[in-house]
Amino acid sequence: MRKMMLIWTVFSQLVSIAAFADVSDGQKLFQQRCISCHTVGKGKGVGPDLQGVTQRREQAWLHRWIREPDKMLAENDPTATALLKEYNQVPMPNMAITPEQADQILAYLANPTAEAAASGDANTAAGTTSEATSPGGSSQAHDQAPTFATRGRTQNIAFFSFLFIALVIVLVFFWVGSTTSNPQTIDMKAAYKLRKVFFISGSFVAMGILAITMSKTPYADALTTPDNVIYATAMQFSFTFSNEPVSSAQELSTVSPISSLEIPRDTLVEFRVTSLDATHGFAIYNQQGVVFAQTQAMPGYTNRLRVRFSEPGVYPVLCLEYCGAAHHMMRTSLVVK
Amino acid sequence: MDLAKKNTLAWIAITLILFPILLLLGILMRTVQANGLSAAQEWFYPFMTLHGVGMVGVWYVGAMACAERIIAKYTKPSAAISTFAIVGTTIGVVLLLVCVLIGKFAAGWYFLYPLPFKGNWPVWAATTFLLSITVLGATWLIWSLDLLRAIAQKYSISKALGWHYIGGATEPDVPPAIIISTVSLLACVACLLAGVTVLVLFDAELIAGVRNDALLVKNLTFFFGHVLVNLSLYLGVAVIYDVLPQYCDRPWKANKIVAISWNSVLAIVFMAYFHHLYMDFVQPTTFQYLGQIASYMSSLPAAVVTIFGALALVFHAKMRWTLTSALFYLALMGWAIGGVGAVIDSTIAVNSKFHNTLWVPAHFHTYMLEGLVLMVLGYYYHFVQENAKLPESWGFHKVILSMIVVGGYGFLMMFYISGANSVPRRFATYPAEVAHGASYSGFAAVFATVFFMGLLLYAIETGKRWLNVRG
Structure with a gap:
């Protein structure tokens, strides 16, 4: 090790x-x-x-x-x-x-x-790891990957569940493969009974996970009202925050953009996200470099993403839907106070 | 040698030429993401497009070529249509190469509307890309319809889908490969029709300026892409159902459970694609929930019936371990592991953290690279070895298998770790927040190179036999 x-x-x-x-x-x-x-x-x-x-x-x-x-x-x-x-x-x-x-x-x-x-070398590759990048002025370079403690509960559960089940699959395949060194006739009736057990137990597990997880969706609840509404408009290769909706490139030049978005902590914010050209992603990362919440920015539609920030700091926003040559550069940030 | 066999040899040659090239593009992309080869950075997205369309296409035609040979054991597909498929695919590939390598077209393999019209590539490149996809789609639709025609010549549709087993009958005996192929080919026709609709909508906007609805096109695009990738896997599974028993010295017959299982797959696969649109909150919420339920349900027939059936077939069997049987066995394992990654990502609550991170390529590369690819390579070797009957070295084959497993899973693990750590997919380089993605990319490139070397050794083994059969 x-x-x-x-x-x-x-x-x-x-x-x-x-x-x-x-x-x-x-x-x-x-x-x-x-x-x-x-x-x-x-x-x-x-x-x-x-x-x-x-x-x-x-x-x-x-x-x-x-x-x-x-x-x-x-x-x-x-x-x-x-x-x-x-x-x-x-x-x-x-x-x-x-x-x-x-x-x-x-x-x-x-x-x-x-x-x-x-x-020394004009063609030497540069890293992407060093400088402060957020307009909020805070340095947020993450050379180190998130740890177990900072990765996020959902990410940890998903990752370790995957590793565990994958390991079980590998062990079962190797065990079954190893039995071929000792050829025997097998009782197919017993095998079919076992299959029935797997099917029934598998169905119960699937229904159980469905019941637990389907109540935790990110979709806006019609019964609650957000404390604050922010319009986020995506256009190759930048985001614009505003207090008014933007439906065209012409409108984008006439609305007053929010140059530095500040959000009070523990308030429910609704981002109304749209795009004026290609489909983009609107992913809010937390300060540990972990995806916190996201939705898509699609032309002709407005997705409502509701977020409650509990920790103050600078939150980068990255485009996570491939949108063209400078996709990986498309970003903005917001500050939670 | 008859034309049908010559065509299979041609598909083997096409696959073994294109796959290493596309694999090298993948290694190049991971190297760029690791901050190496910065001069190639401007080619990252065009190469990503070529890699994506190329890989999906190569393994679809590879699976179709294998399934065609299996179907030919029971009925007679048209050799002329098979030749037409080779010609049409070649024309489509040439058009694709032109638009990417000369026009720098880079809208990605599923060319999400309206990106083809919004890129920094010339209009002719977008037009050529759409033409390429049209040629490929039309060719594959005709090929699929011919295989269905061939099946229908011998089996009625109800028999081909195994409905008589569901009704309680045990006769006539229909091979599982026929049932699975029929399910897959029906799904194929449906998904290609969706693809054709997407192309018509693109053309309407390109020619007549009719503006499209982004959500509608996205639904059609993912229906097309999701079903195409899944049916390619199902065709590979059909081949395993038919060939693996020969190495286990045991039969693997169709029955009521197999028939129910694969008929339910046909219904489920059409609904599971909704999981690609979870982050489009304007999509009706019912569809989102339906997507998660269908994705979970799709794992039951696959895991409980097919994987369990394969394990029961191998358990204490008088097994003849060869390159083919080992590749098939490993392919089923890869399919299962990739399936777990996919089902986890199909949970809406998880998807809101994993959507468009490297978890997505992690799971689809698992069931492609360690699943479908091994199914097709396993059958290709089986086909040439059956005809060439050259002496085999199990020791050498174990070296090949080890390189494919160690290189492949090492490469995939970098994707899984990156995805869990929120590293985005499809980034040419990583910004400061996720700069650690570069290190995983470096490791991934090294592991992928090991896989590549294993593939070259496989190509030598299969190539020797290919030359022997070709004469």
Whole structure:
């Protein structure tokens, strides 16, 4: 067991060393946040090739564009709007990048070759593990997986039930397989009786679990009223919170977005979740990096997700339904006070 | 050699060429997720699409090819239609390769509406993808209908579904493989018709600008996808029902329980797909509950009748352990384990935590990689060995089996742990909250490479016999 742990640790270290070795902060950030849509000198991707971009555009404009592209698009910034049109209406998402991180990315883009040379290898992969990412300003990197204590009760019950039943299946298969070394005639009537026992007991177990679990569904209860209603609108590749419903991209630019959503603890909040383009996911993670609640954001429909937060802190929200090239970047967060 | 046998050899060749390539794409994806090969990151989603459509398609046609040979023992499917299926599938695959490798189409294997119209790929790539799926769907529909026609030539529909057993009769003797194949092919026709409807709706929007209802298309898409994957497994089980008894020296006959079990599967499989839409809260709640009940119920006939039946067949049997019988036996075990993961995820309360995490690929990769894949590979080896009759080395075959089991289950365990730890599926790289997903991906890539090596050894064993039979 200790040997296995040692191998595991060594392998993890090798993976992380490979991931972080000799990469500058700006380059690392670029590879973390930008590379799924942009290249430097390798042609257009989802977004423009950023080779020489610091010469083509003003520094202040670039700095703000990196930090808050959604706001600039909402303000109809002419360059931002032209880029949106040129790149198939795929908007640059708000990646919750801090001013310091924007400086580092711009420093890398100003001289990518030198940065790469200084870092040793322009193509070295960057990790995804290091920085603070939430707009709330709280650092929430989770290099370590959730533990038994933080994983969540449902996740623990499901995972360990699975492991137990899978182990029983493996043992039964190996035991039955091993009996073939001693061939005998078997009593099929006894086997059929055993099958009947399995069927009846299996049916009772299934009905029991159904009875216990079907009362614990996440669907909104019509008899209760939420304390607070928040509208969450998804659009490739960002979420917008507002106090009013949004039904079109045009409306999105006219409503007042909630720039930093704060929710009082122990109140019942109803998120009315929809999408203006593809189907997205709306998954709220807790501070241990565990899925807390989720629903889908579907065009033409509004899903009502009710959540009661008991612990204060920053809760990241990730898109969990694949929605295109920057799907893994689509995120926002909320703060529970 | 007759045309039907030549076609089976062609399907074996197609599978053994495409599967390793698609497997390598999977290893590449896990490596990118482990923060390796960052240059390949922009290809992650196109490769994910190719891997997904390719794997579902390869194992569907693999299962169909095996079932066709089994059905041919009892009746006569059209060899010409079988050839047509090879040609149609090849055209569909070429179109798919074009739209992904040249057009970078990346809407995923179930191309959830309206993503094909909302991506950063050109319109022609989306159109070519839809054309590819249309060609594949039409080809497979004709192939399925021909197999049903062949069955109907010998058995009436009531006999083919074993209703006379349910009514208490014991004659005429209908092989279980025929009953299961009939159930599977009827399900296949239904799911392909749903798939065709989805394509018509997509085309209507593409050509005439008729906007579709996202919830309706999602229901049709998951009905199509869920049933297609499940019926592929059922066809594999039909093959095991027919071939495993030859290695156990015992018969495995149809009876009342087998008939009831597989007829109920036909009804249940159509309703279980609702579990894919649990997180769409606007779906009528009755359907959500129906989804959980049907998902739970579907495990009873499978586990209690088929798995129990297979274990009873092997228990103290005068077993001839070969690569085929061992692969079949392991496939049933993989099907059972994957089924447990699936039933757990089909619990609404659990799904609200596991939906679109890596638990989802965990369970479907289990019953595909350690279930259906082993069923088909087991039959392929059986087919070429029966015809080539070359000497076998059980010791060498145990090495192959060990690599497939250790590599496969190691790879799968990384998915299960990741899913339990809320790591999302379909992320090219992981954000800070779930950065630990990268380590699991690294381990998964290593284990998958072990599986890949085992597969190569299997391909050498089967390839030698294939060449011998082909002459």
